[in-house]
Amino acid sequence: MALNSAPGAASHATEDSVEAEDDWRPAIWVRVLPALENILYGANISNILSAHQNVVLDVLAWIPYGLCHYGAPFVVSLIMFIFGPPGIVPIFARTFGYISMLAVTIQLFFPCSPPWYENLYGLAPADYSMQGNPAGLARIDKLLGIDLYTSGFKQSPVVFGAFPSLHAADSTLAALFMSLVFPRLKPLFVTYTLWMWWATMYLSHHYAVDLVCGGLLATVAFYFAKTRFMPRVQTDKMFRWDYDYVEYGDSSRGYGYDLAGYDGDVNLDSDEWTVGSSSSVSSGSLSPIDDHYTWEGEALASPASDIESGRHMFSP
Incomplete structure (x- = not known):
């Protein structure tokens, strides 16, 4: 009797386990x-x-x-x-x-x-x-x-x-x-x-x-x-070992100039930034000026001189 009922019990146990799994899914x-x-x-x-x-x-x-x-x-x-x-x-x-x-x-x-x-x-x-x-x-x-x-x-x-x-x-x-x-x-x-x-x-x-x-x-x-995160593709490079450097992210987010490595620090003790610049000093193309237009350093540095010059300007 017990042996005959065993398959049925096992069958019901399997069905119950399947239903239990379906309950939480x-x-x-x-x-x-x-x-x-x-x-x-x-x-x-x-x-x-x-x-x-x-x-x-x-x-x-x-x-x-x-x-x-x-x-x-x-x-x-x-x-x-x-x-x-x-x-x-x-x-x-x-x-x-x-x-x-x-x-x-x-x-x-x-x-x-x-x-x-x-x-x-x-x-x-x-x-x-x-x-x-x-x-x-x-x-x-x-x-x-x-x-x-x-x-x-x-x-x-x-x-x-x-x-x-x-x-x-x-x-x-x-x-x-x-x-x-x-x-x-x-x-x-x-x-x-x-x-x-x-x-x-x-x-x-x-x-x-x-x-x-x-x-x-x-x-x-x-x-x-x-x-x-994506490394930028350089169209002039064919193989990965041709890359000298790698830039990341979308290039449209940056400026037109190469400012990717700029971290906001300026080194005033170095003049390397002037190399290859197109300034008038580095190119030797300073505009000609007369002595008449030069300012004395003293006039710029001394507040008293400013006051004195003002008196002459407004004196009768």
Whole structure:
């Protein structure tokens, strides 16, 4: 009798533990993102882009989403280490880390269902017992004859982390940093970002509003870092070891002259500041003057002389 009741007791204990976990976790938002999608864009862009599927589009979407996303931060860091100003890679790494932590925090406190959930379950309520889904990446597993993305997404610890999109944030951040170092290649980096955004919607992993929020998060973080901490790129330098000095922050905040190193102290005992100046003394181009216009030092130094001269001026 006791043995027969043991499985049932264990089953109830498991259900109670799952319910206890769900009690402290926030509710999963299923309707918010589809509603925002319709309000902002008038349609579900993800469903429109994923309506027509074929092998060529699957591979084109898989390259940025399933491959480039994971290797791009390392490639970007290596390229900027060689061709960027000294110190730019640590700034990129910190910015990348901060936006990742902020995005995951938002995903944990504001869990939202991705497009693949709507395709499978409609707008039915979701719970944390549900497994992740590879969506369009399942076709890549089938094409390659592997079980990589299917098993990987089923074991994902954050199933409802659609908002904001880290795929959009990371690609946008990489494009902004690379555009700073290589401004002439900016169209190429913008194309890569748009390619990533399209892939996330084609594979039914993100709504357009997820991408906009992720891109905005990366943009704000980039310009904050650029204004305060970013080493300035010197366009006449190709490699990092060509830099003789490094300036930090946005150059638009300073003056037109090189006052970055000025600390407000003036050394009156040194005349080094006159070297190379264009003053009339250093250039030997003093204006000719007559003795008639020279003032006696005594007249300037003695108050009594001023009073005396005033008497002569006003005496009859």
